[in-house]
Amino acid sequence: MTRSFDGDFLPPGGFASVEHPEPRTWMQERLEGAQISRLYLLDDEPGPTGSFGFAFEFTTGGKLIVWAARDRFSPFSARLLFRWFEPPLIVLPRMAKAFSGGRDRDPTAEPPTDLQRRIEGQVIDHILHFREPTVVGGEQIEFGFKDQTSLHLAAVPIESLTSGGKRLLAAIDWAIAGPERTTVFIP
Secondary structure (H helix, E strand, C coil), X not given: CCCCCCHHHXXXXXXXXXXXXXXXXXXXXXXXXXXXXXXXXXXXXXXXXXXXXXXXXXCCCCXXXXXEEECCCCCCCEEEEEEEECCCCCCCHHHHHHHHHCHHHCCCCCCCCHHHHHHCCCEEEEEEECCCCCCCCECEEEEEECCCCEEXXXXXXXXXXXXXXXXXXXXXXXXXXXXXXXXCCCC
């Protein structure tokens, strides 16, 4: 006859339920802690998904392209699509100059928009990918930065034509929240 006595081994109050952390996504693994060196607004003409987009360039040389696209086979009516480009393995002197120079050293660069001024130089603290669709059925994501600012991107389904006659199927709405960032220039 086998007796078991495990009363002394139980913690007071019994076992607590174990919370399993949500698995980290590839985007969280790659981008949390990364610094954004440039933000490009891809608004010249619609991309391959039929929408304008954003391109984030990081100080490592890697790039993240974000577009919106229509989706008729999921709970979302419009999704955000991400394309990651690895940093170059060989950096030529002219590439190093371009990476280190930033917007200030590029004579052909347009002046930055308010969004670019607020985002460039930020360090990504966290990325939240929302599972619920927006009111219009779009997918949404939030990039949180170290200075408590956050950039919220949401895909929006649309059907329209650009002035050049190209068809737009989706768009990206963005909102930035958090404290204002001020730059002080010391002569």
